[in-house]
Amino acid sequence: MMKRTLLSTLVSGALALTATAAHAQVSDGVIKIGVMNDMSGLYADISGMGSVIAAKLAVEDFGAEKKGMKVEIVSADHQNKPDIGSSIARKWFDTDKVDAIFDVPTSSVALAVNDVAREKGKAHINSGAATSDLTGKNCSPNTIHFTYDTWMLANGTGSAIVKTGGDTWFFLTSDYAFGHALERDTEAVVLKSGGKVLGKVRHPLNSQDFSSFLLQAQASKAKIIGLANAGGDTQNAIKQASEFGIGKGGQNLAGLLVFLPDVHSLGLAKAQGLIFTETFYWDMNDQTRAWTKRFAAQSGGKYPSMVQAGVYGSVIHYLKAIEAAKTDDGTKVVAKMKELPTDDVLFGKGSIRADGRALHPAYLVEVKKPSESKGPYDYYKIRATIPADQAFRPMDQGGCPMVAKK
Amino acid sequence: MEIFGIPTQALFGQLLIGLINGSFYALLSLGLAVIFGLLNIINFTHGAQYMMGAFVAYLLLNKLEIGYWWSLALAPVVVGITGVIIERLMLSKLYKLDHLYGLLLTFGLGLIIQGLFRNEFGSSGQPYPIPEQLQGGQNLGFMFLPNYRAWVIGVSLVVCLGTWYVMERTKLGSYLRAATENPSLVQAFGVNVPRMITLTYGFGVGLAALGGVMAAPIYQVSPQMGADLIIVVFAVVVIGGMGSILGSILTGFGLGLVEGLTKVFYPEASNTVIFVIMAIVLLIKPAGLFGTQK
Numbered sequence: 001m002m003k004r005t006l007l008s009t010l011v012s013g014a015l016a017l018t019a020t021a022a023h024a025q026v027s028d029g030v031i032k033i034g035v036m037n038d039m040s041g042l043y044a045d046i047s048g049m050g051s052v053i054a055a056k057l058a059v060e061d062f063g064a065e066k067k068g069m070k071v072e073i074v075s076a077d078h079q080n081k082p083d084i085g086s087s088i089a090r091k092w093f094d095t096d097k098v099d100a101i102f103d104v105p106t107s108s109v110a111l112a113v114n115d116v117a118r119e120k121g122k123a124h125i126n127s128g129a130a131t132s133d134l135t136g137k138n139c140s141p142n143t144i145h146f147t148y149d150t151w152m153l154a155n156g157t158g159s160a161i162v163k164t165g166g167d168t169w170f171f172l173t174s175d176y177a178f179g180h181a182l183e184r185d186t187e188a189v190v191l192k193s194g195g196k197v198l199g200k201v202r203h204p205l206n207s208q209d210f211s212s213f214l215l216q217a218q219a220s221k222a223k224i225i226g227l228a229n230a231g232g233d234t235q236n237a238i239k240q241a242s243e244f245g246i247g248k249g250g251q252n253l254a255g256l257l258v259f260l261p262d263v264h265s266l267g268l269a270k271a272q273g274l275i276f277t278e279t280f281y282w283d284m285n286d287q288t289r290a291w292t293k294r295f296a297a298q299s300g301g302k303y304p305s306m307v308q309a310g311v312y313g314s315v316i317h318y319l320k321a322i323e324a325a326k327t328d329d330g331t332k333v334v335a336k337m338k339e340l341p342t343d344d345v346l347f348g349k350g351s352i353r354a355d356g357r358a359l360h361p362a363y364l365v366e367v368k369k370p371s372e373s374k375g376p377y378d379y380y381k382i383r384a385t386i387p388a389d390q391a392f393r394p395m396d397q398g399g400c401p402m403v404a405k406k
Numbered sequence: 407m408e409i410f411g412i413p414t415q416a417l418f419g420q421l422l423i424g425l426i427n428g429s430f431y432a433l434l435s436l437g438l439a440v441i442f443g444l445l446n447i448i449n450f451t452h453g454a455q456y457m458m459g460a461f462v463a464y465l466l467l468n469k470l471e472i473g474y475w476w477s478l479a480l481a482p483v484v485v486g487i488t489g490v491i492i493e494r495l496m497l498s499k500l501y502k503l504d505h506l507y508g509l510l511l512t513f514g515l516g517l518i519i520q521g522l523f524r525n526e527f528g529s530s531g532q533p534y535p536i537p538e539q540l541q542g543g544q545n546l547g548f549m550f551l552p553n554y555r556a557w558v559i560g561v562s563l564v565v566c567l568g569t570w571y572v573m574e575r576t577k578l579g580s581y582l583r584a585a586t587e588n589p590s591l592v593q594a595f596g597v598n599v600p601r602m603i604t605l606t607y608g609f610g611v612g613l614a615a616l617g618g619v620m621a622a623p624i625y626q627v628s629p630q631m632g633a634d635l636i637i638v639v640f641a642v643v644v645i646g647g648m649g650s651i652l653g654s655i656l657t658g659f660g661l662g663l664v665e666g667l668t669k670v671f672y673p674e675a676s677n678t679v680i681f682v683i684m685a686i687v688l689l690i691k692p693a694g695l696f697g698t699q700k
Contacts, residue, residue: 041529
């Protein structure tokens with residue numbers, strides 16, 4: 001197809017050329033990190049080059065060079081296609097000596113890379129994908145799911161909305177693994193909280209026009225139209241919903257997965273009042289603000305999404321685990337990552353569960369009115385903090401075969 | 407405004423929506439048909455030029471505070487001029503060669519343009535407001551029709567029919583058509599054929615840009631907006647018959663309707679249905695519904 005061309009773009013930086021004493025157990029003396037994501041499509045602003053920048057900052061902050069570790073970063077565009085994603089993964093693992101793949105947004109691609117990493121015994125540290133199946137029925141000893149997942153989004157956003165009276169729902173769902181998972185997890189929360197689902201419609205990924213689907217949602221008379229989609233799809237749906245007078249007709253939109261760049265792109269006038277869940281916001285404390293400043297200096301002024309922040313946090317933790325385990329063997333490092341507590345400036349202290357789920361607090365945010373925003377990217381009000389132990393799905397409900405055995 | 411529920415009325419709404427989308431298809435496929443009909447070039451840059459139209463409107467608004475109405479006129483001209491430059495510098499060298507060369511060149515150009523915009527503006531799109539005069543909407547009983555969408559149908563119909571009229575019913579149109587049949591003979595009558603061809607390409611590109619300006623308030627203005635649409639539009643042109651102006655207009659609106667219906671009955675297939683129709687049409691009538699075998 002015309003868009004997303006892209007041969008695997010190898011960007012990158014030999015960040016520690018001068019390292020002398022490479023760790024004895026590190027394969028071929030170099031820790032090679034592959035950042036794989038959408039570089040050119042609808043998720044490129046959420047992940048894309050920003051995730052590569054985040055990974056570089058992590059290597060820098062970890063002080064790899066000083067510790068004598070040689071770290072190299074490569075990146076590639078999976079074009080949101082599982083077949084492309086898994087063939088890049090195979091090439092990286094088999095011939096390019098990549099030790100771990102990071103980011104991998106787009107759930108269908110993440111599930112494909114998940115299988116490849118497991119087969120090759122390498123590490124897959126996911127930040128960008130949403131499907132909770134990565135730590136549920138598809139969990140793997142080689143995978144960590146770092147930033148967020150569909151269960152967390154559903155739980156945070158869904159229950160908050162039902163509690164404030166939004167008890168009848170209609171879903172606009174992106175028709176692939178991610179949308180299905182998000183819809184399933186949200187529906188469960190809505191039903192559990194005493195709400196009802198009146199209908200759903202599944203649209204192809206990357207739809208331009210939502211008017212037909214919005215009319216169906218309007219006809220359902222549900223109080224809440226849940227957008228189980230992401231990126232450009234969510235933006236177009238929100239924009240067109242206001243065109244069709246959906247807010248004025250007494251129906252409200254619930255963006256189930258909305259990222260900071262989406263809000264930036266929609267503008268506050270269109271996005272105001274949206275409620276959703278995130279695990280990172282740049283304006284939380286001095287540390288996050290300072291880090292964001294460094295990030296923005298390299299990204300042309302763009303502020304980080306939680307996915308990009310998650311790449312930073314997960315790379316730091318990955319390097320820490322290598323240092324502690326004294327090996328870059330994928331399976332062993334992932335096991336070590338689960339042992340060690342996580343701690344970085346963006347997500348704070350946390351931990352990683354046996355099923356691969358990283359735990360940290362989640363935040364229920366509301367988009368500010370244009371009049372409330374004081375500066376660039378001053379977009380969110382934090383309505384509630386969901387503590388780490390409640391933000392994610394309890395391990396015994398995920399159906400992860402790895403932990404069920406124990 | 408809640409008179410939904412009755413299936414036939416809901417269906418009405420969906421058909422109208424289909425017609426609106428169809429008007430974009432018609433507008434874009436019209437430009438492609440004009441270019442192919444007269445230049446024999448399959449203009450794969452069309453999607454990028456549609457996107458450029460939207461971006462020119464966005465830039466005019468944000469950098470120079472020139473609003474929607476002026477953009478409707480200015481963006482097609484600006485983008486049309488870039489088209490003229492492309493035609494003069496590159497396309498004009500390819501007319502004697504196989505279609506494939508033009509296709510490859512325009513395809514590559516499209517990718518380059520799209521990449522440049524993505525580099526500059528990112529992938530998530532820029533907001534563009536609906537002009538004040540066209541905000542709000544009408545309650546038609548069976549649906550809420552935003553004023554802007556009604557405007558899109560109107561403009562598209564006028565532009566499409568106007569272009570068809572010029573091509574098929576005026577002297578200028580007859581020159582153009584004659585020039586494709588036998589350029590040297592037309593030149594012998596004192597018509598500057600190369601210039602006419604250049605301007606035709608500029609016009610076709612301008613139509614794409616006009617589509618882009620029309621789309622800006624509805625969709626996010628993003629670098630890949632054209633790429634998402636262009637594949638469908640090519641299918642429309644192929645179904646209508648390459649180079650057939652009336653064919654591309656009718657097929658554009660018609661397929662919009664079919665797609666609209668698919669979104670009601672089987673939404674998962676809504677981005678595939680057009681290609682299924684294309685495959686069937688190509689099997690039964692390889693020149694397309696309105697095409698003539700050359």
